[in-house]
Amino acid sequence: GGGDAIANDYCHRAVDIVDATPESPDESITPFTLTAATFDCPAATCTPDAQNDVWFDYTATCTGKAHFETCGADSNSSPDTNLVVYEGCERCPPLSGDPVGCNQDAYMGCGLGSRVTVDVTEGQCYKVRVADNEGFGGSGNLTIHCDPIALCCYYDANGQLLKMCGNTTEVVCNAESHEGRSTYWASGQLCGEGTCPLLACVNREGSCLE
Numbered sequence: 001g002g003g004d005a006i007a008n009d010y011c012h013r014a015v016d017i018v019d020a021t022p023e024s025p026d027e028s029i030t031p032f033t034l035t036a037a038t039f040d041c042p043a044a045t046c047t048p049d050a051q052n053d054v055w056f057d058y059t060a061t062c063t064g065k066a067h068f069e070t071c072g073a074d075s076n077s078s079p080d081t082n083l084v085v086y087e088g089c090e091r092c093p094p095l096s097g098d099p100v101g102c103n104q105d106a107y108m109g110c111g112l113g114s115r116v117t118v119d120v121t122e123g124q125c126y127k128v129r130v131a132d133n134e135g136f137g138g139s140g141n142l143t144i145h146c147d148p149i150a151l152c153c154y155y156d157a158n159g160q161l162l163k164m165c166g167n168t169t170e171v172v173c174n175a176e177s178h179e180g181r182s183t184y185w186a187s188g189q190l191c192g193e194g195t196c197p198l199l200a201c202v203n204r205e206g207s208c209l210e
Contacts, residue, residue, distance in 0.1 A: 014056050034137045035137040041129075047102050054130050058144060063149060063190075064148040066147075068085060068101070071114075072113060081131065083104075084128070088127065101118040150187050152167070152168050153186060164191065167191050
């Protein structure tokens with residue numbers, strides 16, 4: 001952007017944000033407005049219709065999957081946006097390289113809003129670009145949530161360890177618990193570093209330890 005009406009209209013003046021934590025549950029929602037924004041830096045090839053934009057620097061609070069979106073309460077209330085995420089915050093496009101994620105219209109309950117999921121590393125900074133579509137402006141909220149990954153352990157119906165599988169989110173790990181097989185998500189442990197418990201039990205909610 002080239003104007004002074006919005007502080008983060010420039011890439012190099014991106015506003016720092018973090019995702020939700022138990023201590024600050026509301027910080028996952030950051031309001032933005034594109035009405036008075038201008039255009040800064042070349043557009044990403046994956047979002048050729050992006051025009052007016054604002055910028056944010058997001059430092060990941062987990063190693064896992066970070067979900068970025070500009071969706072409204074429903075598809076009709078979502079602003080028409082383009083969303084781009086770059087790895088690293090020291091440089092601006094095109095010096096920042098290709099984006100690690102981008103989206104124009106997410107649909108699926110988000111309408112013309114945007115939704116991006118990116119693999120992130122805790123402590124790493126990611127530059128987020130929110131732009132309108134073909135200069136139509138608009139405003140909304142940038143929502144960010146980070147799902148940590150950890151070791152997922154698989155057990156048979158007798159509680160015997162079948163295998164230790166790759167790192168995944170808790171939701172994905174728990175979804176693999178079915179047909180007599182139970183799972184355990186080893187929070188804070190990664191594949192190759194963590195260990196699985198020797199015993200597991202199955203209840204209606206999923207898996208547990210004895």
